[in-house]
Every structure is written in structure tokens, then in C-alpha cells.
Amino acid sequence: MRFVDEFENPVLARKLIAEIAGMATKPMSFMEFCGGHTHAIMQFGIRQLLPEYVRLMSGPGCPVCVTSQKDIDRAIALSQFPGVLLTTFGDMMRVPGTTYTLQEASAAGSDVRIVYSPMDAVRLAQEHSDRDVVFLGVGFETTAPGIAASILQAARLGLKNYFVFSMHKYTPPAMRGILDGGEVHLDGIIGPGHVATITGSNAWKFLPLEYHMPVVVSGFESVDILLTVRMLVEQVMTGKAEVANAYGRSVFPEGNVVAQRIMDQVFQMADADWRGLGVLPMSGMAIRPEYSAFDAEVRFEIPDVPSREPPGCRCGEVLRGVIEPPECPLFGKICTPDTPRGPCMVSDEGACSAYYLYQTEALG
Amino acid sequence: MCLAVPSRILEIHTDRAKADFGGVHRTISIQLMPDVKVGDYVLVHTGFAIGKVDPKEAELTLKLVSKMGDLSPVRLLKPDQWGKE
Numbered sequence: 001m002r003f004v005d006e007f008e009n010p011v012l013a014r015k016l017i018a019e020i021a022g023m024a025t026k027p028m029s030f031m032e033f034c035g036g037h038t039h040a041i042m043q044f045g046i047r048q049l050l051p052e053y054v055r056l057m058s059g060p061g062c063p064v065c066v067t068s069q070k071d072i073d074r075a076i077a078l079s080q081f082p083g084v085l086l087t088t089f090g091d092m093m094r095v096p097g098t099t100y101t102l103q104e105a106s107a108a109g110s111d112v113r114i115v116y117s118p119m120d121a122v123r124l125a126q127e128h129s130d131r132d133v134v135f136l137g138v139g140f141e142t143t144a145p146g147i148a149a150s151i152l153q154a155a156r157l158g159l160k161n162y163f164v165f166s167m168h169k170y171t172p173p174a175m176r177g178i179l180d181g182g183e184v185h186l187d188g189i190i191g192p193g194h195v196a197t198i199t200g201s202n203a204w205k206f207l208p209l210e211y212h213m214p215v216v217v218s219g220f221e222s223v224d225i226l227l228t229v230r231m232l233v234e235q236v237m238t239g240k241a242e243v244a245n246a247y248g249r250s251v252f253p254e255g256n257v258v259a260q261r262i263m264d265q266v267f268q269m270a271d272a273d274w275r276g277l278g279v280l281p282m283s284g285m286a287i288r289p290e291y292s293a294f295d296a297e298v299r300f301e302i303p304d305v306p307s308r309e310p311p312g313c314r315c316g317e318v319l320r321g322v323i324e325p326p327e328c329p330l331f332g333k334i335c336t337p338d339t340p341r342g343p344c345m346v347s348d349e350g351a352c353s354a355y356y357l358y359q360t361e362a363l364g
Numbered sequence: 365m366c367l368a369v370p371s372r373i374l375e376i377h378t379d380r381a382k383a384d385f386g387g388v389h390r391t392i393s394i395q396l397m398p399d400v401k402v403g404d405y406v407l408v409h410t411g412f413a414i415g416k417v418d419p420k421e422a423e424l425t426l427k428l429v430s431k432m433g434d435l436s437p438v439r440l441l442k443p444d445q446w447g448k449e
Contacts, residue, residue, distance in 0.1 A: 001369075001370065001385070001386040002370065002372075002386075002405070003370040003405065003417050003419075003422055004370065006422070006426055007422075007425075007426075009426075012426070012429045012430060015429060015430070015432055015433060016429060016432065018433070019432055019433065034366060035366075036366050036367055061366070063366075089410075116410065116411060117393075117410045117411025117412070118410065118411075119393055119411055120411070139366075139410075140366060142366040142368070142409055142414065143366070143409065143410060145396050145412070145414070146393070146396065146409065146410050146411065146412040146414075149393065149395045149396060149412065153395075192366065194366040194367075194368045194407070194409060194414070194415075195366060197368070197407060197414055197415035198414060198415070223426075223429060227425070227428075227429055230432075246425070248418070248421040248422075248424060248425055249417050249418045249419070249421040249422040249425065250407055250415050250416065250417050250418070251415075255415075256396060256397070256414060256415050258396055258397065258398060259396040259397075259414060262395070262396065348367070349366070
């Protein structure tokens with residue numbers, strides 16, 4: 001596929017690996033914010049290709065993983081309201097709630113449907129005017145504009161039976177949370193490419209300004225990621241800290257202004273609870289009062305069930321970069337993609353899932 | 365969930381477009397990119413075009429990488445200067 005294959009060119013990748021090895025002459029650690037990057041890094045075996053003193057660690061950039069246990073439980077509870085048709089991205093189905101998963105709720109009689117796009121959920125609401133169609137809104141700035149657009153579409157169509165449970169989150173507060181926490185030493189950040197497609201690379205300027213932290217926004221192919229690491233190494237070795245862009249074909253300083261406007265029209269900042277990071281001020285996207293007719297939290301009195309994270313699961317520490325997945329005693333033993341104990345093993349962007357899929361494969 | 369795939373716009377019908385994903389055609393929403401034109405490359409995420417893919421920029425990045433090693437080396441700090449600049 002064009003714009004994918006050229007950026008997986010092994011000749012260019014080798015060139016970059018040689019550059020990195022030649023330039024990096026001291027230990028340094030970079031965090032890839034985005035779970036998509038973690039999967040790509042594991043898939044291409046990039047950690048093994050880098051000099052051992054250039055360390056990559058995964059961060060909190062997996063929207064399903066950072067959804068709090070309480071929100072998971074409330075999402076499952078929503079599926080059990082009479083007349084509700086719950087729609088969701090596939091990742092949410094197998095995330096363990098305190099007592100069961102959405103998949104188990106579905107087996108027990110809840111009507112839960114996996115959709116590819118929130119627009120599919122709007123279509124279901126049109127087709128089932130006798131049902132309350134609820135969409136589980138999980139995602140960062142990449143995903144939230146489309147979900148905002150689905151609410152605007154429902155408003156244009158005059159739908160009275162489409163609701164969104166907004167668990168969307170802004171990414172910069174999570175990066176601040178990690179840096180302010182001071183638990184891990186970082187020399188640079190691999191910036192999330194598709195978040196930055198929407199927000200623009202300018203959204204990350206606070207990192208060099210406030211934390212003297214280099215950041216390079218990255219694409220998702222092997223050459224993209226290696227170029228990013230090379231640019232980070234250069235910043236570290238020359239003592240610089242700035243926002244640079246290794247994903248020039250899709251990321252621009254101002255981002256997608258139309259998408260930002262639609263997102264801001266529907267959502268407003270609110271405090272949000274993150275798995276692993278706790279409550280971060282102004283890190284969540286709440287539906288604005290003007291669109292409360294589409295807000296599942298307004299339409300339904302979602303019961304406040306006592307929530308408990310899965311016993312022994314260290315997903316929270318994985319999300320903060322404090323441990324690597326294999327350091328969790330459950331990893332690969334009782335917690336596998338077939339029997340996930342926590343969301344980091346369920347989601348396609350979860351670090352535990354990436355380590356399990358690619359590392360155990362490499363070990364044979 | 366932040367996975368986005370490049371595609372090329374084939375036809376535009378008001379706020380929707382037919383797009384080519386390496387031979388597979390799908391209808392996508394262009395509500396987040398109202399100025400997109402037929403022939404443009406876009407990134408698609410959850411059924412929405414979210415940003416353009418600029419062929420010129422892609423070419424520039426590939427050229428930059430293929431020329432690496434031929435460029436003059438970056439100025440490196442000595443160990444005692446680390447973190448001081």
C-alpha cells in the first residue's frame with residue numbers, strides 16, 4: 001500500500017540503525033506515548049535493533065487501557081437498561097469489569113453490537129426508533145472528532161434515541177501526569193502521530209518549554225519510528241529540547257482545524273479518572289450542556305457500583321512505564337490474550353498484548 | 365484505536381466519499397475534511413478522513429533518510445557538557 005511499503009524499506013531502516021548506533025554514546029530512555037507505536041515497535045523488533053543503552057518504554061496511550069474500572073463497570077451497567085442497544089468499538093468487549101465483561105453481559109441477554117464507526121451507531125438509531133442506541137465513546141483526540149460529528153449528525157436528523165457515553169480523554173494531561181509523577185527517567189518522548197494529525201504538533205510545545213523534554217512526532221512504520229529515535233538521539237546528544245516532526249506527510253503544526261472545531265463544539269474539558277494515573281484535572285471530554293439530549297449520563301441514571309481493579313493486575317504500572325509487561329507475575333501465565341485479566345492484555349494497543357504477541361513469538 | 369490507514373479519494377458525494385484502500389473501496393465520511401478533492405490521499409480512522417497524506421512531504425522524508433550518512437555529522441557535546449546547553 002502506498003505510504004506504507006516505502007516506509008518499511010529495510011535499506012533505509014538499516015541506515016537509520018547505523019546512524020543511531022553512531023550518534024548515541026550515553027544511556028537514554030524514550031517513551032512512546034501511543035499504544036499503536038508500542039505494537040509497531042514490538043512487531044518490527046525495533047527494541048532489539050537499537051543499541052542496548054537506547055531504551056524505549058511504553059506509555060499511557062491506549063484509550064481502552066486507561067479507562068477507569070468504574071467507567072468500564074458503568075458501561076457494562078448501561079448495556080443492561082431495558083430497551084438499550086449498546087454499540088462499541090470491538091476492543092471494549094472483553095475488558096474485565098469488576099464482575100464480568102461486556103461480552104458476558106451480551107451472552108446474558110444485553111444487546112451489544114460492535115461497530116466500526118460511530119456513524120454506524122447513528123444508522124442503527126435511525127433503523128431502531130423504538131430502541132435507545134448508546135455508543136461507548138472511548139478514545140483520544142484522534143477519535144473524539146468523529147464521535148462529535150456523529151452527535152451533530154444525530155441532531156441534524158432529529159434523532160431522539162442516540163446517546164454517547166463520553167469517556168474521551170485529552171493526551172497532554174497524561175504526559176504531564178507521567179512527568180510530574182517522576183517515577184520514570186525520560187530523555188525524550190515519541191509523540192503520537194495520529195493524535196497530532198488532529199491537534200497539530202504545536203500541542204506538544206509545553207514539553208520542551210515546561211519540562212525541557214525533547215519530543216518528536218512519529219508515524220507508524222519502521223522507517224518512521226527509527227527516524228524519530230534518530231532525531232531524539234540528536235536532540236539529546238546536542239542538548240536541545242524542541243518539538244520536531246518525523247511524520248511530515250500527515251502532521252502539520254496547526255493540525256486539522258475543522259476537526260478541532262467540531263470536537264470543541266460538542267465536548268468541553270472536565271476532570272477524568274485514568275487507570276494508573278488517577279484523576280487528572282481537565283483531562284476528560286464531557287458533552288456540553290447544549291448537546292445534553294445526546295448524553296447517556298444525562299439520559300440514564302447509571303448505578304454507582306463498587307468497582308475493584310482485577311486482583312494482581314499491574315496494568316496501571318505498565319501504563320506509567322514503571323514496569324514492563326513481563327514483570328507482572330500474571331503476564332503470560334494466567335493472563336493471556338485468550339484469558340485477559342486486565343485491559344492492557346485485551347486492547348490492540350495494550351502493551352501487554354503487544355509483548356505477548358510479538359515477544360513470545362520471537363522466543364518461539 | 366488510533367490506527368489510521370492511508371487511502372485515495374475516488375468520488376465525492378457531499379459529506380461522504382468513496383475511497384480506495386489498496387484496491388478495496390469503502391465509503392468514508394469527509395465531514396472532518398470538507399475541502400478534500402478527488403485524487404487526494406487521506407488518513408482514515410473509524411470511517412472518517414482525519415488528515416491528508418502529502419506525497420511531497422513523504423518524498424522529502426524518504427530522501428532525507430536515504431541521504432543520511434552522506435551529510436556532515438551533527439555537532440556533539442562532550443560528556444562534561446551533557447545537559448548543560
